[in-house]
Amino acid sequence: MITMQEIRLDFQRDRLANGLKILTLEDHSHPIVSYQVHFATGSRNERPGITGISHLFEHMMFRGSKELGPEEFARIIQANGGTLNAFTTVDNTTYFENLPADKLELAIRLEAERLENLRLTQENLDTEREVVRSERKLRVVNSPFGLLIEQLFAIAFDQHPYQWPVIGWDHDLRRLTLDDCLEYYRRGYAPNNAVVVVIGDFRTEEALTLIEKYYGHLKPQAPIDAVPAQEKPQRGERRSIYKKVSQLEAFFAGFHVPGIRDPEIFPLLVLSHILSQGRSSRFYLRFVKTGKAVEAKVEAEPPPFWPMDPGLLQVYAIAAPGVKIGELEKEIWDAIDEIKEGEFEEAELAKAKRGLEASFVMGLQSIFFKGLAGGLYEIKAGDWGMVNKLLKGYEGVTKEDVQRVAQKYLSEDNRTVVTLKPISPQENELLGPME
Amino acid sequence: MFPLQPKDIKKIRLSNGLTIMGLEYHKLPLAHITLMIKRGAERDPEGKEGLADLTAEMLTLGTEHRDSQRLALEMEKLGARYSASSGWDASFLEALGLSEDFKALTELLGDMLLRPIFAQHEMKQSQQRRISRLIQQRDQAEVIADEMIVQYLLTGTPYAHPTYGTISSLQEMREEDPKSFYLRHYCPKDTVVLAIGDLNFEEVREHIKGLLGEWKSEGASNDPLPTPVRPHGRRIIVVNRPDLTQSQIRLGSLGIERRDDRYIPFKVMNYIFGGGGFSSRLMQRVRAEKGYTYGITSSFKASHIAGPFVISTFTPTANTISVIEEILKLMEEFANGGIKTQELEEAKNYFIGSFPLKLETPGQMAREILELELYDIPFDYLSRYQEAVKGVTLEEINNLARSYLHPEDLIIVVVGRAEDFLEPLRNWGEVELIEYSEVTRVPPPSTPPNTHLPPGGHTVSPSPGGVLE
Numbered sequence: 026m027i028t029m030q031e032i033r034l035d036f037q038r039d040r041l042a043n044g045l046k047i048l049t050l051e052d053h054s055h056p057i058v059s060y061q062v063h064f065a066t067g068s069r070n071e072r073p074g075i076t077g078i079s080h081l082f083e084h085m086m087f088r089g090s091k092e093l094g095p096e097e098f099a100r101i102i103q104a105n106g107g108t109l110n111a112f113t114t115v116d117n118t119t120y121f122e123n124l125p126a127d128k129l130e131l132a133i134r135l136e137a138e139r140l141e142n143l144r145l146t147q148e149n150l151d152t153e154r155e156v157v158r159s160e161r162k163l164r165v166v167n168s169p170f171g172l173l174i175e176q177l178f179a180i181a182f183d184q185h186p187y188q189w190p191v192i193g194w195d196h197d198l199r200r201l202t203l204d205d206c207l208e209y210y211r212r213g214y215a216p217n218n219a220v221v222v223v224i225g226d227f228r229t230e231e232a233l234t235l236i237e238k239y240y241g242h243l244k245p246q247a248p249i250d251a252v253p254a255q256e257k258p259q260r261g262e263r264r265s266i267y268k269k270v271s272q273l274e275a276f277f278a279g280f281h282v283p284g285i286r287d288p289e290i291f292p293l294l295v296l297s298h299i300l301s302q303g304r305s306s307r308f309y310l311r312f313v314k315t316g317k318a319v320e321a322k323v324e325a326e327p328p329p330f331w332p333m334d335p336g337l338l339q340v341y342a343i344a345a346p347g348v349k350i351g352e353l354e355k356e357i358w359d360a361i362d363e364i365k366e367g368e369f370e371e372a373e374l375a376k377a378k379r380g381l382e383a384s385f386v387m388g389l390q391s392i393f394f395k396g397l398a399g400g401l402y403e404i405k406a407g408d409w410g411m412v413n414k415l416l417k418g419y420e421g422v423t424k425e426d427v428q429r430v431a432q433k434y435l436s437e438d439n440r441t442v443v444t445l446k447p448i449s450p451q452e453n454e455l456l457g458p459m460e
Numbered sequence: 461m462f463p464l465q466p467k468d469i470k471k472i473r474l475s476n477g478l479t480i481m482g483l484e485y486h487k488l489p490l491a492h493i494t495l496m497i498k499r500g501a502e503r504d505p506e507g508k509e510g511l512a513d514l515t516a517e518m519l520t521l522g523t524e525h526r527d528s529q530r531l532a533l534e535m536e537k538l539g540a541r542y543s544a545s546s547g548w549d550a551s552f553l554e555a556l557g558l559s560e561d562f563k564a565l566t567e568l569l570g571d572m573l574l575r576p577i578f579a580q581h582e583m584k585q586s587q588q589r590r591i592s593r594l595i596q597q598r599d600q601a602e603v604i605a606d607e608m609i610v611q612y613l614l615t616g617t618p619y620a621h622p623t624y625g626t627i628s629s630l631q632e633m634r635e636e637d638p639k640s641f642y643l644r645h646y647c648p649k650d651t652v653v654l655a656i657g658d659l660n661f662e663e664v665r666e667h668i669k670g671l672l673g674e675w676k677s678e679g680a681s682n683d684p685l686p687t688p689v690r691p692h693g694r695r696i697i698v699v700n701r702p703d704l705t706q707s708q709i710r711l712g713s714l715g716i717e718r719r720d721d722r723y724i725p726f727k728v729m730n731y732i733f734g735g736g737g738f739s740s741r742l743m744q745r746v747r748a749e750k751g752y753t754y755g756i757t758s759s760f761k762a763s764h765i766a767g768p769f770v771i772s773t774f775t776p777t778a779n780t781i782s783v784i785e786e787i788l789k790l791m792e793e794f795a796n797g798g799i800k801t802q803e804l805e806e807a808k809n810y811f812i813g814s815f816p817l818k819l820e821t822p823g824q825m826a827r828e829i830l831e832l833e834l835y836d837i838p839f840d841y842l843s844r845y846q847e848a849v850k851g852v853t854l855e856e857i858n859n860l861a862r863s864y865l866h867p868e869d870l871i872i873v874v875v876g877r878a879e880d881f882l883e884p885l886r887n888w889g890e891v892e893l894i895e896y897s898e899v900t901r902v903p904p905p906s907t908p909p910n911t912h913l914p915p916g917g918h919t920v921s922p923s924p925g926g927v928l929e
Contacts, residue, residue: 027489027658029558054487056462057816087738096748099738104806106813125813152751159776160754162706169599270703272595303541304520304532314528316588319596345592376537383539383558386488390821450897453703460705 029386029416036222036399036409039233043245044217047236048399048409050224052392058225059393060132061121062140063400065220066213068115068193069186069252069334077193078201078209080113081157085206086120087111088149091142095149098135105131113191116333117404118213123393126226130235137239140214145206154198161192166459170341173267173277173443180263181279181337181441185256195460215246220403224396256281256335263441268456271447273319274350278442279337282434286406290331291418292426293338293434297325298377299369299427300360305376307360307369312342318353319343327381328415329401337441338434350444364431367424374424381419462816463846466839469829470661476675477649480668481829482661485822491562491657492822495553495573496830498652499645500546501623502685502764507632510625512546512645514586515638519553520544521582523575528582531568540565544572546623548763550834551645556823559658563667566655570671573646578639587630594627601701601875602774604899605708608697612871613712613768617688647679648672652833656822685764690714694889695871700878701896707780707876711787713869715760715769718835723762724811724848725856726864731807732799732857733790733865734758734771739806741794742771746786752779756787764835769864780874780881784888791867798858811849 036048067079089095102109107124122132165171175190182188192198212218221240223232259281283289301308301323312318324339325331342357344350363369388394399409448456470482501512520542521528535542540557553572555565597603607622614620621629653672655664691713716726727735734742734757742756753775761767775783819825819842832841841848874881878893885891 027486028560029489032488055816055820057820096738096744100806103736103739103810103814106809106811106815106817108814108817123817125816128813152748155751155776156747156754159706159752159774162776163754163774167601167704167706169596270599272598273592303536305529305536309532310529313589314585316585316592319589319592343596345588346595372537376533376539379539380536381539386490386558387541387556389488390490390823392820450703458705459703 029382032386032389032416033413034389034395034399037229038409041216041237041241043241043243044215045236045240045243046220046403047233048220048222048403049229049232050395050399051227051229052224053226055392056126056226057123057392058126058129058223058227059121059123059396060129060136061119061222061396061400062136063220063222063404064118064213065116065218065404066249067113067117068189068191070213070249071186071189073189074197075201075205075209076189076197077157077191078205079118079213080191080193081153081198081201082206082209082213083111083113083118084153084157085145085149086139086143088153089144090139091144092138093135098139101135102132107132115187115191115336117401119397119400121393121396129223129227129232133232133235133239137243141243143210145203145210147203150201150203150206154201157192158195158198161195161198165190165192169271170275170277170445172269172459173275173445176265176267177277177279177339177441177443178337180265180443181259181281182256185254185334186252187332187334187336211246212249216240216243217245218249220400222396222400224399225392252334259439259441262437265443266446267443268446268448268452269459270450270453271445273343273346274447275341275343275445276350276354276442277339277341278440279339280434280436280439281335282338284334284336285328285331288418289430290328292422292430294325294327294381295374295377295419295422296364296427296431297323297338298380299364299373302377302380308357311360312353312356316345317348317356319345321357327384329398329405329412333405354442361431361435365428365435367428369424369427371424374422374427378419378422382416385415462819464819464825464842466843469839470665472665474648474669474673476673477647478672478675479652479833480665481652481654481833482659482664483654483656483825483829484659484661485656485825486658489559489658490556490822491559491565491655491659492556492826493554493562493566493569494654494826494830495569496652496654496834497551497646498549498650498834499682500548500550501621502548502618503641503645503682504618504621504625507629508637509621509629510590510623511633511637511641512551513624514590514630514633515641516544516546516551516553517586518578518583518638518642519572519576521586522577522579523571524577525571525575531572534564534568538564542569548619548623548761548767550830562655562657562659562664566667566671573651574672574675576642578642580635583635583638587633590624591627591630594624594630601704601708604699604896605710605873605875606772608699609710609712609770609871609873610768612695612697612873613691613714614688617686617765619688619763619765619767643677644680647677648675650679652830654826654830656826688714688765691869691871693869696885696889696891697871697873698878698882698885698891698893699873699875699896699899700893701875702877702879704777704876706774706776707874707881708774709780709783710770710772710873711784712768712770712871713864713866714766715864716762717764717766718762718831719837720762722856722860725852726760726762726860728804728807728811728849728852729857729860729864730758730760731810732803733794733861736807736810739810741790742787745790746773746783750782750786752783752786777877777880780876781884784872784874784885788867788888791865795861795865798861799854801854804852804854804857808849808852812846815846
């Protein structure tokens with residue numbers, strides 16, 4: 026039996042001469058391996074005019090290379106018993122294959138091949154552009170709250186690239202050119218801008234040899250530009266209304282909070298947990314259980330998913346039928362004020378810490394998520410080892426810390442609120458098309 | 461740990477009929493505990509759809525010793541997650557926590573299972589929460605499309621409604637309903653406890669025996685389930701929602717039962733046709749070649765009855781007709797032209813190779829083991845699975861495709877801006893047009909011969925602006 030305190034992820038870090046970073050961690054308990062390639066480029070590395078290119082480019086990586094036809098990459102991995110996918114966030118673009126242990130070389134070879142020999146054609150771009158526009162309609166335009174959340178970030182940030190959505194604005198998706206893609210590829214997809222993770226049932230020496238064999242000859246590129254924009258402290262609340270056809274009223278709010286390297290994220294996560302995690306949390310008991318809100322949540326992604334640069338801690342609520350959104354919003358701010366006043370128990374603090382610690386252990390059940398933890402910390406903070414400091418980070422949080430971060434970050438001046446106002450289909454037509 | 465051998469899954473039956481199963485897992489200090497009751501939403505009484513699921517939640521909302529808040533607090537102060545719900549054919553009460561808390565977790569679950577009090581105020585609140593959630597869910601066209609295709613396909617069976625019920629059925633529930641469902645359907649002989657984790661099975665067994673060994677309840681006998689009737693001819697239902705910029709499209713028929721010997725070949729067939737992501741014909745044609753959609757898939761749900769076998773996709777409104785046309789063409793090609801040897805080999809290699817990926821975590825293992833237990837399939841399914849996949853033949857797949865993919869016999873549901881595609885749709889068959897705001901007033905689908913009436917229609921219609929009348 027191992028105890029929670031003994032849990033550690035001991036990645037080994039190596040680096041090829043061209044700058045490619047490699048994290049390896051053997052685990053022979055199950056005959057599978059996860060191969061992950063994380064690029065340190067996401068929507069924070071875009072600029073107006075090319076928003077959405079990181080994600081569109083992620084799609085292009087499946088559209089063929091010198092060796093492979095469109096979508097053949099996926100077909101081959103699956104035909105070898107693997108599963109695969111990719112995802113783009115504000116900070117990174119990640120490709121992964123989870124495979125039977127004896128297929129590791131296939132993943133290494135194919136990932137290196139498409140990195141080197143991607144076939145970018147106008148025809149592929151045009152097809153994939155439409156696929157992504159369909160994805161945007163699915164995830165954002167026709168989803169109940171997608172456009173509200175876009176508006177929240179667009180208003181809360183006026184300097185930093187977190188102001189635009191990862192999927193991009195539709196007008197940029199329509200105009201992106203092949204040259205934009207080539208430029209993005211050259212800058213972002215260099216070995217010195219990537220971290221490779223191998224985790225599972227494999228031998229480190231063999232994996233390192235294979236990675237050297239397939240990636241070693243790639244040339245490094247000039248480092249990607251730093252993101253210069255820094256959001257200035259918000260000086261006063263920002264508010265807006267979004268009208269759409271909807272059954273219920275809702276609001277989405279955001280408070281500027283520090284990035285992943287800042288230890289302030291631990292008390293912020295504990296605070297979020299106390300407020301809204303689980304059926305014994307304050308928001309659940311006060312708003313959801315009693316039927317005032319369909320949902321009332323504080324949204325904080327625990328590391329390694331917490332954003333790299335200062336981002337938003339989101340608070341949102343969907344009002345139950347007949348409940349006025351303004352009143353619900355006020356009650357939610359009152360509930361947060363109680364924390365600022367220190368009106369909460371040590372037992373709630375202990376429960377939140379235990380909950381966060383247990384969640385961390387639960388997250389280690391699959392090698393895939395263990396790999397992500399190392400890889401994303403390395404990308405976002407330059408140090409995979411921070412993953413082993415998480416349990417201590419939670420453990421150290423005191424009641425005063427929680428009270429202090431509530432006062433410091435969850436203030437009215439630091440707040441942006443977007444309210445959903447339901448309208449009829451007729452009024453919706455008058456307001457013009459959504460995209 | 462892999463491959464899982466039947467002998468690794470410990471199983472005993474107590475004198476009251478309760479089954480205890482255990483699987484040791486020592487990688488992390490975790491315990492995953494499931495109580496499965498082999499009766500689910502198919503036992504919802506007519507007009508009270510969603511009762512099984514509500515009953516399951518009521519177990520977590522107060523016992524003789526603890527009120528709902530205390531139950532939540534005692535679970536969550538251990539850092540555990542827990543849930544209670546009903547699906548098709550079974551209801552589940554489960555918890556995931558640290559293995560050092562195994563006894564406390566099972567004590568709480570046992571208390572919920574044996575001593576629920578079904579307090580009236582909790583029942584009212586839960587009813588209201590569920591109704592509000594369903595009202596909110598009505599903004600999601602994909603959910604409406606999913607619900608409608610199942611409703612039309614399984615009409616005449618108790619599987620035609622969403623497991624979570626409808627707004628009107630939830631409004632119909634009375635205080636005594638969950639308790640009578642509980643008394644009728646929760647009994648030790650139909651209950652299985654499965655514990656997977658950093659545990660010792662002897663201790664698990666003794667502990668569970670102490671908690672649940674004295675439980676006595678007979679439970680009512682189950683009525684036999686009717687057999688659904690496969691659609692003959694095409695039936696097209698359009699739900700008009702002019703504010704959508706993208707159409708939700710479903711085309712469906714029926715698949716097979718879980719115990720069918722052709723279950724594994726059916727999975728392989730579905731993978732090649734539409735279940736295999738970029739390896740599937742649907743995705744290859746409709747997304748990769750045409751760029752019509754971000755996603756298209758086919759899936760089937762096999763339970764005690766032959767459940768839905770459905771193609772699901774969405775596309776910007778202007779492509780609606782082209783997408784349906786491609787799908788019908790692909791069905792025809794697949795059924796008439798058969799599959800290639802290479803497609804079969806690749807599909808088989810996928811299922812063989814990815815099998816360990818599906819049995820990595822305690823939750824994944826629990827799902828597989830409980831499914832076998834529920835449908836009375838021997839556990840050596842797990843050790844023989846890869847061989848069974850290897851044995852699937854081209855002929856089996858082609859036979860299945862011919863029997864199950866009929867472009868002429870389909871229910872088609874489209875939710876979207878009707879004026880942009882209604883007329884051309886009529887070329888494929890008779891179209892029923894329904895306004896989105898009136899989805900509730902959809903008359904129940906006509907009754908196929910020899911089956912009883914389906915459960916009532918959808919949900920009540922809120923007025924514009926979302927205020928419930």
